[in-house]
Amino acid sequence: MRWYICSLSIILIIGFKKPGFTAPTFVEDIAPIIYQNCIQCHHEGGIAPFSLMTYEEVSKRSRQITEVVESGFMPPWMPDSELTPALIGERFLSKEEIELLRNWHEESAPEGSSATPLTPPSITDEWQGGSPDLILEFPEPYILQEEGIDVYRNFVIPISVDEKRYVRRLELIPNTKLAIHHALITIDTTKRSRLQDSLDAGPGYEGMGIGSAEFPSGHFIGWTPGQVPYESYPGTSWAIEPDSDLVIQLHMLPTGKPEVISPQIGLYFSDEPPTQLSMTLQMRDFDIDIPAGEQNYWIKESMKIPVDVRAVGIYPHAHYLAKEMNIFVTMPDGNEKTLIYIPEWDFNWQSDYRYIEPITLPAGSQLNMHYRYDNSDENVFNPNYPAKRVVGGWKSTDEMGEVVVQVLVDSDQDLQLLQQSQIDYDMEAAGGDANYNYNIGIYLEQQGELQRALSFYLKATELDESFASAYYNVADIYRKLGDLHFALKYFNEALAVRQDFGMAEFEIAKIEFELGKTQGSVARLKSLIERYPDDLNIHLALARVLRHQDLISDAYALLMNKEIVFDKSAEFQIELAQIEIEKSIYQSAENRLNSILETNDSDKSTPGYLDITETLKAAALSELAQIFHSRDNLNEALNYIDGALEREPLQSSLYIRRLAILRSLEDTAEFSHTLIQLVSLSAQLGMHYQSILEELDSLEEKQTLASAYAQINDFEWAFKTADEIIKSGIYSEEALQPLKLKRREYLLESL
Amino acid sequence: MKYKLKYLPAFLAYCVISMSIFAEASIALYDSMTADQQSSDSKATVYIFTAPDCPIANRFSPYIRSLESEYSSKGIRFFLVYSNPKITEQKVNIHRKDYHLDIPAILDVDRDFARTAGASVTPECVVYVPSNNGQSRLVYRGRISNLYEDFGKWRHAHTEENLKSILDQILKGVAVPFSSTKAIGCYIF
Numbered sequence: 001m002r003w004y005i006c007s008l009s010i011i012l013i014i015g016f017k018k019p020g021f022t023a024p025t026f027v028e029d030i031a032p033i034i035y036q037n038c039i040q041c042h043h044e045g046g047i048a049p050f051s052l053m054t055y056e057e058v059s060k061r062s063r064q065i066t067e068v069v070e071s072g073f074m075p076p077w078m079p080d081s082e083l084t085p086a087l088i089g090e091r092f093l094s095k096e097e098i099e100l101l102r103n104w105h106e107e108s109a110p111e112g113s114s115a116t117p118l119t120p121p122s123i124t125d126e127w128q129g130g131s132p133d134l135i136l137e138f139p140e141p142y143i144l145q146e147e148g149i150d151v152y153r154n155f156v157i158p159i160s161v162d163e164k165r166y167v168r169r170l171e172l173i174p175n176t177k178l179a180i181h182h183a184l185i186t187i188d189t190t191k192r193s194r195l196q197d198s199l200d201a202g203p204g205y206e207g208m209g210i211g212s213a214e215f216p217s218g219h220f221i222g223w224t225p226g227q228v229p230y231e232s233y234p235g236t237s238w239a240i241e242p243d244s245d246l247v248i249q250l251h252m253l254p255t256g257k258p259e260v261i262s263p264q265i266g267l268y269f270s271d272e273p274p275t276q277l278s279m280t281l282q283m284r285d286f287d288i289d290i291p292a293g294e295q296n297y298w299i300k301e302s303m304k305i306p307v308d309v310r311a312v313g314i315y316p317h318a319h320y321l322a323k324e325m326n327i328f329v330t331m332p333d334g335n336e337k338t339l340i341y342i343p344e345w346d347f348n349w350q351s352d353y354r355y356i357e358p359i360t361l362p363a364g365s366q367l368n369m370h371y372r373y374d375n376s377d378e379n380v381f382n383p384n385y386p387a388k389r390v391v392g393g394w395k396s397t398d399e400m401g402e403v404v405v406q407v408l409v410d411s412d413q414d415l416q417l418l419q420q421s422q423i424d425y426d427m428e429a430a431g432g433d434a435n436y437n438y439n440i441g442i443y444l445e446q447q448g449e450l451q452r453a454l455s456f457y458l459k460a461t462e463l464d465e466s467f468a469s470a471y472y473n474v475a476d477i478y479r480k481l482g483d484l485h486f487a488l489k490y491f492n493e494a495l496a497v498r499q500d501f502g503m504a505e506f507e508i509a510k511i512e513f514e515l516g517k518t519q520g521s522v523a524r525l526k527s528l529i530e531r532y533p534d535d536l537n538i539h540l541a542l543a544r545v546l547r548h549q550d551l552i553s554d555a556y557a558l559l560m561n562k563e564i565v566f567d568k569s570a571e572f573q574i575e576l577a578q579i580e581i582e583k584s585i586y587q588s589a590e591n592r593l594n595s596i597l598e599t600n601d602s603d604k605s606t607p608g609y610l611d612i613t614e615t616l617k618a619a620a621l622s623e624l625a626q627i628f629h630s631r632d633n634l635n636e637a638l639n640y641i642d643g644a645l646e647r648e649p650l651q652s653s654l655y656i657r658r659l660a661i662l663r664s665l666e667d668t669a670e671f672s673h674t675l676i677q678l679v680s681l682s683a684q685l686g687m688h689y690q691s692i693l694e695e696l697d698s699l700e701e702k703q704t705l706a707s708a709y710a711q712i713n714d715f716e717w718a719f720k721t722a723d724e725i726i727k728s729g730i731y732s733e734e735a736l737q738p739l740k741l742k743r744r745e746y747l748l749e750s751l
Numbered sequence: 752m753k754y755k756l757k758y759l760p761a762f763l764a765y766c767v768i769s770m771s772i773f774a775e776a777s778i779a780l781y782d783s784m785t786a787d788q789q790s791s792d793s794k795a796t797v798y799i800f801t802a803p804d805c806p807i808a809n810r811f812s813p814y815i816r817s818l819e820s821e822y823s824s825k826g827i828r829f830f831l832v833y834s835n836p837k838i839t840e841q842k843v844n845i846h847r848k849d850y851h852l853d854i855p856a857i858l859d860v861d862r863d864f865a866r867t868a869g870a871s872v873t874p875e876c877v878v879y880v881p882s883n884n885g886q887s888r889l890v891y892r893g894r895i896s897n898l899y900e901d902f903g904k905w906r907h908a909h910t911e912e913n914l915k916s917i918l919d920q921i922l923k924g925v926a927v928p929f930s931s932t933k934a935i936g937c938y939i940f
Contacts, residue, residue: 049806063938064902073903146851147813149907178806256809257850320907346903380900383907 024104025112026055033097034058035120037075041226045125047177048225053120059109066105069098076226076349083341086356089228128229129169132266134161136246139568139610141262142203144179144252149383150396151252154213155204156188156197156245157265162614162647166237169268170221171229179259181348182251183223185230188213189244195503198535204250208396213247216240218278220315220404224351233312233358233408235276240267243613253348277409278312279418281305282443283369283425284402287433288392290321290375292384297373299401303425305329305365307414309407310358314340316369316403319396320347320381324372327403332364339367339405347381358408371401393435430456434464441473450477461493468498475507484511502532506541513545521545536566540575552582570596570609570616577623586627593627596620618648622657629661637661652678652685656695663697671701675708679717689717693724778840781832781859794826795880795921796887797914798857799895800870801831803846805937808874810905811895812850815874818895819854822918831856834865834873834939865939868892872936876914880921891917893932901935 024030034042034052041048052058058065068074075091093101104110136157144151174180188194193213196205215221216238221230232238240246252261283301290297316325325342340353361367377387383397384390390399409415426443430436441456454477460470475490488511494504505528512521525542532538539562546555559566559576566572573592580589597620599608609616621644628637641658648654655678662671678685678692696702702725709718799815801808819829831854833843843856859865868877869892878891896909913932920927 050804061938063940068902071902073901076903254810255806256812348903380904380906385906385908385910 023107023110024100025110026058026104027112027114027118029100029112030058030104030109031055031118031120033093033100037091037093039120039123043123046123047174049178055111059111062101062105062109066098066101069093069101072344078342078344078346078349078351079353080341080343083338085339085359088354088356091226125173127171127173127266129171129266129268132171133165133269134159134267136160136265136267138203138262140203141260144254144259144261146254146256146258148254150181151206151254152208152249152396153204153206153252154193154197154247154249156193156247158611158613159187159240159242159244159246160612161240161242164239164241165267166239166270166273167216167232167267168237168270169229169231171266171268172223173264173266174225175262175264176259178255179252179261180250180263181225181253182350183263184249185221185223185265186213186215186247186249187240187244188247189241191245192503193245193247195506195537198532198537208249213245215280218274218280218406220280220313220352220406222315222350222352224349227351233276233278233354233406235272236274236278236312236408237270237272238274243615277412277415279407279409279415279422281367281405281407281418281422282402283367283429284400284439285369285371285392285429287431288373288390288399288401290373290390290399292387292389293376295374295376295378297375299369299371299373301369301401301429302330303367304421305361305363305367306417306421307363307409309361309409309414309418311339311355311361311405311407312358313352313354313406314403315352315405316340316342316345317350317400318345318347318371318373318402319398319400320383321373321375321379321390321399322347322371322401323374323379326368326370327405328368328370329359329361330366330368332362352404361407367405369401369403373399373401432463434460434467434470437463438467438470438473441470445473445477450480453477466497468494468501468504471497472501472504472507475504479507479511484515487511488515502528506538510541513541513548518545518549522549534562534565536569536572539566540571543575543579547579547582552579555579556583568608568610570599570612570620573609574616574619574623577620581623581626581630586631590624590627593620593624597624614647615651618644618651618654621647622654625657625661629657629664632664634661634665638665650681650684652682652687655681655685659695663701668700668704672704672708675701675704676711679705679708679714680712689720693721699725777855778843779855779857781857781861781864793828793881795878795890795918796828796830797822797876797878797918798830798832798864798868798870799854799876800834800865800873800939801846802833802835802873802937802939803842805873807899807936809850811874811898812852814895815854816852818915818918822922825922827918827921829854832859832864832870833857834859834862834870836860836862862939869931870934870939872934872938874936875934878914878917878921880927888929890921890927890929891931893930894934899935 038052042052044051077091285299322345327339329337426440437456438460441453444453457470457474471490471494475487479487491504491508509521509524528538543555556579577589577592599612621640625637625640645654706718706721879887882888895914897911898909899905
């Protein structure tokens, strides 16, 4: 049998060989193509399912390789390279290269020989940009089930930075083959994603929405297998703040066996804050409504560009039914220019794209998005069989049509005009669609425009009276605006329309406490704990309310009961230590606090505590100061509180604690110095005059406060303090005398 | 335990049997076969061609497992076939362990079985039934289901379960004529 096959191929070679035709060989013709285009993913340990490094590996699959390059499935690259301006990381084979592969396969894939041995270029599965400045990892891996349809899940990773940092580059190492199809990288500064995470069993939480997380300002960051890592356009680094979270949404596909999902994200910092103004323009159509069987359903959107901009990146997005995408600009002179053309969309290979050279869109241009959808049974990607009507929405079985274009702008004034153009587009597009109004609300909230966001959320609740998330966001804005009663009202609305809305109920409990409705708050938190027995935040909230009620032992019992469950949370340990201090269980408290401080700073990839931040370390130091203060070891206490202040120089309670220690030390000079610091920072610390005064014990201290105000030339408050002292009836004329002189000087100066 | 590959009288068969280290199921080297074994009460035998480094075949693993557990109790035997000159017993065992495939396997190192059965890709299946003359008869060759339409083109869920419907027909006792479909997957040759 084998010799028969062999002889057949000899006949083929002899039979079809044309004069002067030499069969392509691996070493001379094929290896360069494969090494240039395939092995970045197709190598041992790479993300592709098999390696294509050696002759054996390539020749074994010559037929499959020929077919997939001819069909365009490989290398995976959707944009049409002729119509689309040059993109970073473009991967495509020329007609000649494809023909070489076809010929090579048909000639039985000969190896050939070369004078110099064939050396494949070196490739790495490690960080391509060298060692990142910060590596972020999943707190615990997620196990993807072996079978079934696509899974969309959001994972929340605390960003461990001590201060604001600027990121210029981001890389992702998937640590798994095949399973991860796409990632979206977003940032959440609100902690809401953490809560959402804790309310969903297992690591991360499900869904295609990113909730309160957002793309870094002016950027959209994705990851696709084989993509060139995200490097921000020069001058457009993006900021990350301490205590915020990276929220990564993964699109995963089961592979046939359970997969351990635990990618690493590497961040590369820049010393330079952004020097270029950038913004992301978005168009989306939520009115999609495709009848079953429709093969040519078009959506067309357009937006005015009022100022000169330069496009640096583009992210076209749709779900499974989209077929063809054309995003182009109509220039003021009527000419059209393609930004990206995708003749055959495949959701499984969605990606964001960046231009090699920015594309100029002059003022007066119009940005257009034309997408075609196929909702017939012919479309193999159709999630429904038989085909059924599909409408726009966030679920993967809903349809979507949107594009994000990252643009550079020349001035603040241009930026404002462009933002207005975006809002005008949104207002017109939103119309009577609840979802759309809600999404614009989110967009405006991200821009910090709370009042305007509120009106869109409220409109969403009018259009859809059962829109729980819209009620929730209305409530959240009212709380941000300081109106707790309205916040409570709308959180209750959210809970009324979705009775298992744990996040809304949790917020209600917190506001009830703030409004003094302690009993109601306790009852609610207890019932939440029954439903979410392993939720950290609910436990902490209840412990704080119980402490407030002086039910220290109850708070203690509540947390001790969960000590094993939350043993990786520094916040939990500090809360428990505070309770122990109140119960004079000093040694245990000290151990807890020290274990937080011992968490290794230099190796942030494997912290002992998952939520460790500088703020929590400062809190631990401050509590240690308290312990040593109560043991009368005042110098040690002072050391600890200074360590805390070094980490958190804007935390008023630390200054108050320092004052108390200095009082015990009877160090009046240092006391006065600290008080001056406190009053000069009081505006930034958010501390009012009255609350500072309340912290002071004696007449002397109050006089020191008056002097402190005088020292920073705040005579208004200096005299108010003096008045306060005079009102209290115990004053020394001698002490007030310098103030009066100062006042005179001040008045003279102001004249 | 001795495994005898049945119903393929075109070849003489003898089998080298070994228990796998990891899996309960056996591994047999395919070489040729004896023509004697007709004693089994099997209503049909399913051979599924697979490969450890074929992502398409691997995605089918849980489904293959569920078919095997459903139909083996109804008198249908299942075998995995590894047709590859580089395949080893160890590779097969690791693969079956990774994908929880507790199904007897055949090492078809020379790919003769694949040639005889006409299988060209993984995953692809062939189904034989006993026939009146004591020989076996090929009734189906092709895809397991229509999950894949092409390389990189898969449905959310299959809409035609080809192998399953053939097996259901066999179990009904109706005469099943030969049919075939095009399987999508990694080439054996």
